[in-house]
Amino acid sequence: MSQPRRFTETALILAWRNLHNFYTSPALIIPALLFPLFFFTAFAGGLSNVENVPGFDFPNGYTAFQFGFVLMQSAAFGGVFTGFGIARDFESGFSRRIMLATPHRTAMLAGYAISSFVRAVVVGAMLFAIALAVGMDYSGGVLDTVGLVALALGVNMLALLFASGVAFRFRTIQAGPLMQTPVFMVLFLTPVYVPQALLHGWIESVAAVNPLTFVIESGRSFIAGVPEELLLAFGFGAVAALVLAIWSLTGLRKAEQAGG
Amino acid sequence: MSESSPTTSTTSDASIRAEGLVKQFKDGPRAVDGIDLEVAPGEIYGFLGPNGAGKSTTVLMLTTLLPITDGRASVGGFDVATQGSHVRATIGAALQEAALDPNLTAVEHMRLQTALQGIAKADRKRLGDDLIERVGLSDAADRKAGTYSGGMRRRLDLALSLVHRPRILFLDEPTTGLDPQSRTALWEEVARLAREDGTTIFLTTQYLEEADQLADRVGIIDGGKIVAEGTPAALKSEIGLPAVEILPADPGDHERVIDVLRANCSYDESQQTGNGTVSGRLREGTGLTEIVRALDAAGLKVANLAVHAPTLDDVFLAKTGRKLEGAGDDEEQDEHDHDGHHH
Amino acid sequence: MNRPSTFDQTREVARRSVLATIRQPAQWAPALIFPLFLVAVNSGGLNAATKIPGFPTDSYLTFALAIPFMQAGIFSLLNAGTDLARDIEDGFLDRMALTPISRSALLTGELAGVVVQGFMFGAIFLAVGLAAGADFESGAVGVLLLLALASAITLALGCVGIFVAARIGSSEAVQGLFPLFFMFLFFSSMAMPRPLIEQDWFRAVATANPISYLIEGVRGLFISGVDGEQLALAFGICAAITVIFMFGATRALSARLGR
Numbered sequence: 002m003s004q005p006r007r008f009t010e011t012a013l014i015l016a017w018r019n020l021h022n023f024y025t026s027p028a029l030i031i032p033a034l035l036f037p038l039f040f041f042t043a044f045a046g047g048l049s050n051v052e053n054v055p056g057f058d059f060p061n062g063y064t065a066f067q068f069g070f071v072l073m074q075s076a077a078f079g080g081v082f083t084g085f086g087i088a089r090d091f092e093s094g095f096s097r098r099i100m101l102a103t104p105h106r107t108a109m110l111a112g113y114a115i116s117s118f119v120r121a122v123v124v125g126a127m128l129f130a131i132a133l134a135v136g137m138d139y140s141g142g143v144l145d146t147v148g149l150v151a152l153a154l155g156v157n158m159l160a161l162l163f164a165s166g167v168a169f170r171f172r173t174i175q176a177g178p179l180m181q182t183p184v185f186m187v188l189f190l191t192p193v194y195v196p197q198a199l200l201h202g203w204i205e206s207v208a209a210v211n212p213l214t215f216v217i218e219s220g221r222s223f224i225a226g227v228p229e230e231l232l233l234a235f236g237f238g239a240v241a242a243l244v245l246a247i248w249s250l251t252g253l254r255k256a257e258q259a260g261g
Numbered sequence: 262m263s264e265s266s267p268t269t270s271t272t273s274d275a276s277i278r279a280e281g282l283v284k285q286f287k288d289g290p291r292a293v294d295g296i297d298l299e300v301a302p303g304e305i306y307g308f309l310g311p312n313g314a315g316k317s318t319t320v321l322m323l324t325t326l327l328p329i330t331d332g333r334a335s336v337g338g339f340d341v342a343t344q345g346s347h348v349r350a351t352i353g354a355a356l357q358e359a360a361l362d363p364n365l366t367a368v369e370h371m372r373l374q375t376a377l378q379g380i381a382k383a384d385r386k387r388l389g390d391d392l393i394e395r396v397g398l399s400d401a402a403d404r405k406a407g408t409y410s411g412g413m414r415r416r417l418d419l420a421l422s423l424v425h426r427p428r429i430l431f432l433d434e435p436t437t438g439l440d441p442q443s444r445t446a447l448w449e450e451v452a453r454l455a456r457e458d459g460t461t462i463f464l465t466t467q468y469l470e471e472a473d474q475l476a477d478r479v480g481i482i483d484g485g486k487i488v489a490e491g492t493p494a495a496l497k498s499e500i501g502l503p504a505v506e507i508l509p510a511d512p513g514d515h516e517r518v519i520d521v522l523r524a525n526c527s528y529d530e531s532q533q534t535g536n537g538t539v540s541g542r543l544r545e546g547t548g549l550t551e552i553v554r555a556l557d558a559a560g561l562k563v564a565n566l567a568v569h570a571p572t573l574d575d576v577f578l579a580k581t582g583r584k585l586e587g588a589g590d591d592e593e594q595d596e597h598d599h600d601g602h603h604h
Numbered sequence: 605m606n607r608p609s610t611f612d613q614t615r616e617v618a619r620r621s622v623l624a625t626i627r628q629p630a631q632w633a634p635a636l637i638f639p640l641f642l643v644a645v646n647s648g649g650l651n652a653a654t655k656i657p658g659f660p661t662d663s664y665l666t667f668a669l670a671i672p673f674m675q676a677g678i679f680s681l682l683n684a685g686t687d688l689a690r691d692i693e694d695g696f697l698d699r700m701a702l703t704p705i706s707r708s709a710l711l712t713g714e715l716a717g718v719v720v721q722g723f724m725f726g727a728i729f730l731a732v733g734l735a736a737g738a739d740f741e742s743g744a745v746g747v748l749l750l751l752a753l754a755s756a757i758t759l760a761l762g763c764v765g766i767f768v769a770a771r772i773g774s775s776e777a778v779q780g781l782f783p784l785f786f787m788f789l790f791f792s793s794m795a796m797p798r799p800l801i802e803q804d805w806f807r808a809v810a811t812a813n814p815i816s817y818l819i820e821g822v823r824g825l826f827i828s829g830v831d832g833e834q835l836a837l838a839f840g841i842c843a844a845i846t847v848i849f850m851f852g853a854t855r856a857l858s859a860r861l862g863r
Contacts, residue, residue: 007379014376022364032783039783043790046806050796054652094360097326098421101354102377104346178634186641194649201664204648258328 015112037075061138069221076157083117084164091172121157140226149223162245169252212237276461281332292318294485307476308465315485316465353427363407378425392420412443488580500571502543510562617713625717635679639672670823680758685765685778722758756842763849770856792816
């Protein structure tokens with residue numbers, strides 16, 4: 002078999018295995034589906050009065066505003082949870098089997114990435130359907146929707162690259178908090194509940210320099226059908242992807258050095 | 262891949278060869294401390310030693326999973342350090358703690374492994390089913406591996422390592438934790454692989470019996486060094502002649518029996534078990550007959566008399582000053598029954 | 605040998621529980637840092653919400669400071685439960701059970717660490733909140749009431765953790781409670797006063813949710829001063845949770861220890 006074909010095959014079969022595990026074990030799939038839903042209902046339901054605050058200028062209402070955040074949050078956590086899976090595979094010794102059998106160890110990372118993408122798409126689609134069902138006002142056209150999905154998948158990939166770098170280095174599920182906490186913090190240091198202009202105090206300054214702010218605001222602008230801050234959002238994504246890809250691949254190298 | 266072709270192989274026709282192999286962990290012990298070994302094609306090589314002796318570290322280096330600190334090693338004619346992917350294509354490995362995914366069935370594991378090994382699509386299903394049958398798991402083929410017993414897990418692990426028909430097979434403690442029946446079944450399969458398929462097998466174990474029964478040659482490792490190597494028979498004969506054990510009919514005769522043994526055997530105070538039986542090792546030229554005659558001459562009655570050929574444990578004891586058996590074998594059975602102690 | 609008094613027994617188990625808590629910063633540090641982080645983020649992020657007509661204070665920080673008290677309670681539930689479950693799993697409980705200790709002394713002792721933690725965290729949250737500019741309207745008596753309520757909340761939730769541990773005996777099951785209790789917290793009056801919750805279904809859930817009243821008890825001391833009715837409700841709910849789950853835990857432990 003040719004080398005590129007072998008790489009693709011390896012990545013695909015590993016992605017199949019990860020997804021198979023995900024969709025056949027309730028302990029994995031139920032939290033993955035319920036958590037975003039839970040955040041969405043708690044934020045959009047409990048805080049809907051916030052849209053009456055003077056200066057709240059998002060045209061499509063609070064449900065759509067929160068959907069913009071929760072979609073990105075679920076995409077990010079999909080990547081982090083895939084990182085958990087990598088750590089578990091190292092802990093159980095399963096990764097050794099993979100490393101012995103495959104000539105392309107980067108195909109391993111590709112396999113995890115594919116499964117992380119598929120998960121993000123499934124969870125995002127479910128969230129989308131529910132948001133529309135409860136009456137979200139969505140003004141995005143086809144192109145806006147493509148942009149929104151691209152942003153979410155980008156966030157998913159960044160989180161996966163970050164978490165996999167941690168997983169490759171520690172190779173134990175006990176490193177879970179190290180994957181989760183930074184992602185959680187970066188997510189919540191953005192305009193989560195109100196538009197950036199209504200932020201107050203230190204969070205105002207932090208959110209202003211947090212690159213993820215552009216991503217979230219840009220996602221919301223797609224929902225409103227008037228895309229904004231695209232260059233900043235996608236530009237940041239590209240730079241971060243490069244940096245985190247290096248972080249992840251050097252981690253993979255470290256894992257090889259340590260014998261899986 | 263910047264790896265050279267198989268023509269740059271080592272000069273000897275050994276399947277596995279290591280010279281001065283060293284593994285030094287950062288801030289850690291020198292787990293492997295200068296190992297030299299050679300395994301011929303088709304040979305079963307038993308790597309025997311207690312827990313922590315460096316067996317697994319050696320296997321991880323030979324299978325390219327762990328970088329070598331110092332020394333050289335080649336497997337199947339390929340250099341372990343520079344021709345990793347060729348080595349991996351040549352070998353199969355079933356490492357400690359059968360690394361199975363508890364959520365996948367045997368069939369699904371086969372599907373994954375055959376794809377990873379690049380087996381042609383058309384052959385995958387048949388090959389997988391054949392191997393599952395060969396290790397006797399057909400009945401459980403569609404059950405998740407998480408429900409398997411220890412023996413079944415090891416058998417599936419072995420089958421998975423055979424997917425690409427490796428010429429050389431590494432088995433790291435394949436029977437640790439198995440019941441005697443599963444152990445025997447696995448031994449038979451391993452022996453068959455060497456006999457019928459000519460597979461070279463490198464097997465680590467902490468069980469003397471396993472090395473004795475299965476291995477053509479044994480290397481004894483302790484503290485990261487090989488302390489003895491040879492066929493089990495040769496190693497045992499190095500120790501010397503069989504030992505004789507005598508239980509006097511009258512416990513009061515204990516000291517006099519020792520005197521008889523002192524006169525006719527090599528008697529070692531430190532080797533006594535202290536349960537009334539007296540033992541000594543036969544000397545060259547002295548047989549059992551001489552001992553019996555001497556006992557008769559002294560008028561000593563014997564309740565039991567037995568002769569034991571040397572075991573690999575004796576070899577280990579002689580080389581390291583410690584006994585091997587039970588060294589890492591302290592699994593405890595926790596049988597708390599909470600309903601058991603009512604007041 | 606004399607049979608040791610129940611007080612002595614409880615004190616010894618309690619000492620172990622307190623020491624074990626102090627010596628495992630990995631257990632309590634997140635319970636301290638995580639809630640403070642969230643309150644810091646939310647007080648800035650949601651300060652605009654104070655502009656909603658009828659909002660009881662003009663400082664969202666003051667409003668949100670009650671949340672860490674609840675989060676610390678949830679962490680104490682997990683820690684107390686995990687500690688007991690681990691004692692069951694690794695046989696430590698069996699060893700204790702072979703001594704003449706009474707099971708109520710055992711459980712009370714196991715909870716001591718949690719109560720101490722609740723008290724300390726209450727003081728820290730109050731100090732950090734005041735330093736960051738929050739209002740506190742109920743004076744010196746209010747401080748005592750606040751610390752008492754913080755201890756009562758951690759005790760009550762700790763009993764829930766102990767009950768699950770004694771009943772199921774697995775630390776994983778206890779950890780599994782985390783999302784459940786977060787759900788209770790999120791669907792309460794945590795982020796918005798109940799009258800200002802717009803969605804009817806959400807307001808109904810928050811009104812039926814006992815956690816709302818615990819939060820409102822703490823929050824009242826910050827925002828409006830000592831309110832007898834509100835505090836009685838909060839302490840009453842804590843007492844009810846404590847009694848019910850302590851009783852359940854004692855029974856479950858009896859079944860487990862066979863005495």
